[in-house]
Amino acid sequence: MGSETAPLKLPIIDFAKPNLKPGTVEWDLVKGQVQQALQEYNCFEASFAKIPLELRGALFGALDELFDLPFEVKKRNVADKPYHGYIGQQPSVPLYESMGFKDAIVMENVDAQTRTWWPEGNPSFSETIHSFAKQVSELDQMVRRMILESFGIEKHVDEHMDSTDYLFRVNKYEGPKTGSETKVGLISHTDKNIVTILYQNDVGGLGIQSKNGEWIDVKPCKDSFIVMFGDSFHAYLNGRLNPTYHRVMMTGDRARYSVGLFSVPKVGYKIKAPEELVDEAHPLLYKPFEHAEFLRFHYSRRDEEDSRSSLKVYCGA
Ligand SMILES: O=C(O)CCC(=O)C(=O)O
Ligand SMILES: [Fe+2]
Numbered sequence: 548m549g550s551e552t553a554p555l556k557l558p559i560i561d562f563a564k565p566n567l568k569p570g571t572v573e574w575d576l577v578k579g580q581v582q583q584a585l586q587e588y589n590c591f592e593a594s595f596a597k598i599p600l601e602l603r604g605a606l607f608g609a610l611d612e613l614f615d616l617p618f619e620v621k622k623r624n625v626a627d628k629p630y631h632g633y634i635g636q637q638p639s640v641p642l643y644e645s646m647g648f649k650d651a652i653v654m655e656n657v658d659a660q661t662r663t664w665w666p667e668g669n670p671s672f673s674e675t676i677h678s679f680a681k682q683v684s685e686l687d688q689m690v691r692r693m694i695l696e697s698f699g700i701e702k703h704v705d706e707h708m709d710s711t712d713y714l715f716r717v718n719k720y721e722g723p724k725t726g727s728e729t730k731v732g733l734i735s736h737t738d739k740n741i742v743t744i745l746y747q748n749d750v751g752g753l754g755i756q757s758k759n760g761e762w763i764d765v766k767p768c769k770d771s772f773i774v775m776f777g778d779s780f781h782a783y784l785n786g787r788l789n790p791t792y793h794r795v796m797m798t799g800d801r802a803r804y805s806v807g808l809f810s811v812p813k814v815g816y817k818i819k820a821p822e823e824l825v826d827e828a829h830p831l832l833y834k835p836f837e838h839a840e841f842l843r844f845h846y847s848r849r850d851e852e853d854s855r856s857s858l859k860v861y862c863g864a
Contacts (some may be wrong), residue, residue, distance in 0.1 A: 555763045557755060558584040559771065562686055563596040569692060578693040585694070585776055588763075590755050590791040592771040593690070593744070598682045603769065605675045607748055610804045612672060614644065614719045616664055621646060623663040628814075628839050629846040630739075631714060639850055642721045642732050642797055651680040651715035651808070680715040683744050683772065683808040687713075690742055690774055691810070698787060700823050707783075710816045711741055714809040720752060722800040732795030732803065736854035738777040739842055741810040743791075745773040750803035756792040778858045779812055779841075782833040785820035792855060812838035836862040 560580045564573050584591035613621070618635070624646045626632035635644035650656040657677040661669050688708060695704050723730035732752050747753065753765040753773065765773060775791035797803060812818055819835040845857040 555757055555761055557588055557590060557592045557763060557765060557773070559592045559594055560584060562593045562689065563770075567689065569696070574693070578697055581690060581693045582697045585788045588755070588757060589789045590773065590775050590793075592765075592768070593686055593774050594770045595683075595686050595772050596770045598679070600769070602675065602679055602682075603746070605671075606679050606746075606806065607804055609672050609675045610717050610719065610806070612669075613646065613664065613717065614804075620664055624660065629842045640731060640733055642723060642730060643718065643795075644720075645716055645718040647717075648676060648680070648715040650712050651676065652684050652713045657715075676715065676717075679746075679806070680713060680808055683746070684713055684810075686772060686774075687742050687744055687808060687810050691780075694780075694784070694788070698784060698824065700821050703821055710813055711810045712813055714740070714811050716807045716809065718803075718805045718807070720750075720795060720797050720803040720805075722750070722802055723797050724800050725798075727798060729796050729798045732797040734850070734854075735792060735794040737790035737792055738775060738809065739779060739845055739857070740777040740838070741780045741783070741812065743775040743777060743810075744808045745775065745805055746807075747773075747805040748803060750799070750801050752795045752797050752803050753805070754794050754796055756794075762794075777809075779818050779838055782836070782858060782862075783818050783820055785824040785829055786832045787824065787829075790855070814839050831864045833858065834862045834864050 560577060567573055567577060622633050624633040626647060626649060631647045631649055633646050648657050648660050654677045658673045661673040692704055695701050695707060720732040747767050749767050751764060751767050754762040755765060757763055775793060776788055778790050781788060781790045815837065817835040817837055820831060825831050841861055844861045848857060
């Protein structure tokens, strides 16, 4: 008794402060917290109460509506890049089903995707998805700007922001209905993009691996957005920060819904660490690479390969 240590928790950083603008004291304070959290956990929770509760409620309603469509209809979500369209009915992750909205902060794109499922359109659905993605993209931009500032490379902010699009993905994990026995929802991996921001319903399951290998269970919280660091950002920063290794494990009867906003390097853009981050003490870790090609390579690998090794095998210098 008394020897148990409290379970690890992700740091929570408050982004809802008014006046959180570059150059202010508040900004620099949060920037320091972001840097520290990423160095220690490769991940953090952002409290971003700014997104109205009604919109969050509407989001989960919209997901119910979408996932309830027949498989034949959901499958119409096709994309030319791996991981951008419908994923489901996979033997290795039978509980998982997921769909994507390419370039989701542009309303016309969300509407066009919506019409593949509802040819006559579904304005309240598209409006909910677009509005949610757009508001979360503000958080993504703040985080990325803070990170570039922390490494003294703020002069690259515009080019960096202009080099990415936003993929919005919606996910459903069926409850395994196996009592207290846990089943895999999504296999452990690092995301291959820049930054991923996740939001989830009240059914837990997301786990983040800490630096010492311990899994941290992320407790769903209405105001919290989970900010994860991807392989492409790790390469861009020449290894200064590390990607978030994460997974989903499911128990119980209820379905888990989650959504992710992924900042993704644009097709044709070569990810290359800025000169300022390469020197004798920090030799270049990765040759310049194009994200879509890297994704193709990654998804061509066998399931048994460790997701974390793909970047190094693909373009390690
Ligand atoms: O559903 C989640 O919380 C995680 C989803 C995820 O890791 C992904 O889509 O890459
Ligand atoms: Fe992920």
